[in-house]
Amino acid sequence: MSKNLSALSGRKGLEQGLFEQLGKLGETDGTPDPEQLEQLAQSFLIGTANTYGAATFYDFLRPENKGKQVYICNGSACLNAGTQFDVREQLSRVFPPDSIGEMCCLGRCHENSAFHYAGANYSGDAIENIESIVRGGSEVADHYRVTSIGQAILTQTDFPLEACTTAIQQVLQSNPENLLADIQRSGLRGRGGAGFPIGQKLAFCRQAEGDPKFIICNADEGDPGAYSDRYLLEHQPHRLLLGMLIAGYVTGAEWGVLYIRAEYPEAIRRVDQAIKDFYHSGLAGDKMLESGFGFRFKTIHARGAYICGEETALINSIEGQRPEVRVRPPYPAQSGLFGKPTVVNNVETLAALPTILLQGGSYYASIGTPASPGTKLLSLDGHFQKPGIYEVEMGTPLEAVINDAGGFRIPVKALHIGGPLGGLVPAQKFRTLTIDFESFTQAGFLLGHASILAIPHTMPLINYLADLFRFAAHESCGKCFPCRLGTKRAEELFTRAATGEQQIDPVLLDDLLFTLESGSLCAHGGGIPLPVRNAIQYFRQELEPFFKSETNYSDVSHS
């Protein structure tokens, strides 16, 4: 993070933003050429080093991406389903091997065999028709179950534009202080994983001095196995924009920025359309509905970096800097995008705000548990009988969800809940957990963003863990020493163990996990040891052969 780069990028602002222009330069060949990088740098009065350094960070801008035409999803659900090999085989019939890249993950976890071609995603049986897809055949529809257990809030039908108009009129007539108080009353906590109360964040931003202020919707749903935000972006865009507008109104922000991952092209299209419709209907722009309040929307197309889901990395990304994690303080609410007060919230959190506006904070607080009010979306993968998006009231037993989904297609030994940094829940714990922040934390797991991946009995955990660290090392931003070096060494240790090359020294692993947990700058390095420790605790027998025997390896299960 560089204050100078923030300021210089901020001089040109969002409309012709550095990152957006950088991204466009890579669209033709998969990576920008050096001359373009130099010109872009000059127009922003920064160094070519800066545009080059940023471009080389992203999967879909780095030089290695040159000439890639098609991308296979390498997310955990596709891994567990074992479909990636077959997809690659099929693609190889049509594409030269070096034009096939990887993406993680396309959010088609409900039916797997996912790949990305020419700005669209495909999954399920689509690969059978790869030739016709390449010939310009029809897009393959994406179907999954959307249901609710208890109150449906986020899975109700999206607001039509007329309803948006009415809602915005209500916003504009309300006192921002009162509306903010109502949001605080709702107890709504961030759905990205950390569970921080959004009301408090909005209040900090409202109090902060600086102009303009920004509301950023973090739509970089990078957790392999998660697709609930994708659902909201594609099917509830009005609800989301309305939520951002409410956040803008109570903080005095002028801009709503949606940072949407490149792996979700359909989401980008639908949100862009919704924004267009909002502008058309006078629901966004300078003086909305002839009021004094103005609010604009802007989508930013991400370019492939998991770490951009971390809010400060995301802000760096939008500014066109390398998306590395910033130190805190300052917090984004004080000094965020271009050094201005900024609120960053997850899609699901912002999408809950219209309900609070229309039905009141007390109503929202009455749903769920006192500590975790409201509902939560769960993404269930293809190992469930009925995969899809499940909206549950906080506090709903995990087992009730499994039952509602009809159980599993094949025997499952664990659920990986809450993304790669979430806990690995063994089958014997399914009965004990309820879907809320507290239940998971107390049991030594993490609710996180609540993606639910099933790990079948047939999947060797040592391979799963090796893949987890491959992912962690690939997605480490590289700024802090523990994560940059530690995830790589862990990947090496587990890969060698999985291939039988070398057993893991349990003392060394414990030191390494401890170093990641307590030394990392952000939750990427800090969080990755959790599922490993869970695995070692609950699957001792399966993993024991991969550890050197002289020391008791179960020491590693606790820090």
Add this chain to the structure above:
Amino acid sequence: MLVTPKENKRPIPEPLNGTMAYIDGKPYAYEKGETMLQFIRRHLGSQLVPTLCDAPNLDPFGSCRVCSIEVATNASGPRKVVASCHTPLAPGMHLFPSSQKVQRLRKNILELVLTDHPLDCLTCEVNGNCELQHVAAQVGIREVRYPAGAQHTDRPKDLSHPYMVSDLSKCINCYRCVRACDEVQGQFVLTMAGRGFDAHIVKGADKQFLESDCVSCGACAQACPTSAISDVFQSKAILATSKTRTVCTYCGVGCNLEVATRGDHEILSIRAPYDAEVNHGHTCLKGRYAFQFYNHPERLRHPLIKRNGQFEEVTWEEAYHFITERLQAYLSDYGADAIAGISSSRCTNEENYLMQKFIRAVVGTNNIDGCARVCHSPTALGMQRTFGTGAATNSVEDLNHTNCILVIGANPTDAHPVTGARMKQKTMQGVTTIVIDPRETELAKYAHYHLQLRPGTNVAVLNMMMYFIVQEGLVDQQFIDQRTEGFQSFADALLNLDMDAMEAVSGVPRALVREAAIAYASAPNAMSFHGLGVTEHSQGTFTVMQIAELAMLTGNIGRPGVGVNPLRGQNNVQGSADMGVQPHQGAGYLDITREDVRNRYESYYGVELPRHVGYKIPEMFDAALQGKLKAIWIIGEDVVQTDPNTQKVIRALESIDLVVVQELFMTETAKYADVVLPASSFLEKSGTFTNGERRVQRVNQVIDPLPGTKPDGQIIAEVMQRMGYPQPDYSAPAVLEEIAGIVPFFAGIRWEELGTNGKQWPVSPDGVDSKIIHVESFKRGKGRFEFHGFEESRERSEFEKDYPYILTTNRELEHYNCGAMTRRTKNVEILTEDFLLIHPEDAVIHGIDTGDMVCVESPRGKVDIKAKLTHEVNPGVLSTTFHFPEIMVNNITSDVHDSEAKCPEYKVVSVRIRKSKGKYRQTVPV
């Protein structure tokens, strides 16, 4: 997703009550705004908590995590691990900087670092001075337990650059180089590329140092904790037998340098001390790397006397005898006024003081002048007229307190690089910046307003600015009423100006001038800086007065972040004028025509002093051409290469009987000498330099004088003695003591009390110095408004018709003035020649492309220069430098001088151009 901050989830920790925080249970005084690391270091020193990514002049970054400590809100409460470098401290907190847990953490982080670092310390350049090595030992690493894995220890070295080298296999990814390039220099050459384990440092888009935009400031090399980025001098190696702190000899910024030496004769390398108030651990490629001239084979090592057109080596006594015999003869035959001296702003205060004393008290004339004549004499005169003192009102430090920076006719990122870099930092971070300059300088690119005026029209543009300030009612009436005089008639004259005419004359749209004027006038604190683009004009003194008036008009005087701040050119040009190197004022700016002043000087010097004002430098040349000057003594000033109208200067020198030149090298001027005396460089002597913010700093001898040379002060003292004056043997402290007795604003300056950061004059007798002057009242009482309208330079009105282009001269970063020193360092490999900047539209008309030779012809002569097409200059304007004697640009510069101070108008030269074959590359008389 969904990664969220692990630590400090609460945005702003509520401050706890109390004035103490605790380290391992013991209370220590809390200070607001400190990080935990700063707190621990303030109380318990820097060794307790090891760090790798932290550096004294960089913002906390939090990448290495080695500074992690445990913290709790009460003694026995739950603890958490945080990085102390970027976590703010709250009162009442308990810190545990050495708990078992953090010791384990540090050791494990270091072990990880060593899994990707070559383990060949014994052969490494920085062995014994490597921060990684030090911290690894400190945390007690014995072995690396990880099986061999992926590594980056085979990265190729970059040896492309004359100074900078990199061996990135030694890199630990601490980002200190990247941050130094960004936060200190603001150049953005370095970045991390790739990500995660493959993240690695690159220059530009993965270029070599030499191909990149690197300005060779060396901030990255100094910042690097290992030898991943270093310099050819191996400045981090432990080869030195001693280190000496001294002050840079180049520009007026006055950077402190730490010079590493081996033995009494060899300089190894130079670093910038972090505790230097002037440069905070930074300096430029001249200060840091351009020192190799010191023992260059071409250094003069013997006194020389020209006989039959040839220089012959002689002994010092022969040379002294030759000189004194002649001087005595001229004194008796023609009188003292047939002798003149030009002192050097590169020399110390003590030497300058002694030189003017020699000329005044021993020779008996006021014919003493210095290079300030050709640079900032209008500043000294103009500011004296308006304020009463010809020096900067504030300090560079004030950039931290200002809301608006106005830069007029200065290119600080090239000519005053450390101050320039600080300005650029402020500008990038949003401090409103206005640049008035005919060229699009580096700073102008970043500035919020660039008034790109036609060269020579400063007076018009500044009058426009003041017109709009008065018209908009943005004047500080209270300040004007209480502290100034002459405002009403001044304002009346302003408001009578025809803005259409001024706009047409200057070429700057009035709307832009108005906006800039409003920005300056409405800033709570506005600060101006100016350079030779103000002074080297026919209306130079008037422009300085306008800048001073602009400050008075808006009340920007007498507090932090405001004022009028000339960017003094040479390291000691401020000091040389302070010391009396001027024909009309003695040491301390006292008027030598006043009897009381003369009596005062006479009582110190013990002789009767001349009563009338002496020659200014251009007048010396005129006098020489009229046969009135028989001898001239020039110290460290290459008037042939750097004064305007070279051929006239040469003719003048040729018509003087005795030309004595005291020099390091056989300069263009020395070639015309009758006697050349080999002097010692700044590295070989002690004394004081006064920088552009009136800071008197100690110059400390680093090595013995080069055999055969003598410090300038010693030479002058020995000549004074041989001329029969009872001058004691030369000693800088003794001369400084004499100065403190004579110069009022030096009253409290004591050699042994100057410390490492010096003192800013005026220094009161009790030793208290002054960062800001004119706080309560002006030196002259009331500040004076005096209107002057724009007048076209004679250079244009006479010659524009036949010579339609305007050539203006400037400086490049890599070289210093005539380049006598920098051309004898590897700087010459970075910038090899002078270029002519020309706008592409003009180039097309003459069929000129970049690299072509262009014949530039003025009414004085012609030179051939290589063209460089650029949008830095407007059509009709050309620009070049005079660093190289191969070009001798001053063959064509003008004879016009500032009407008041006689400073030459280097900045406006009427020329015509054509593509050429390079015939006039060598000097050609008209």
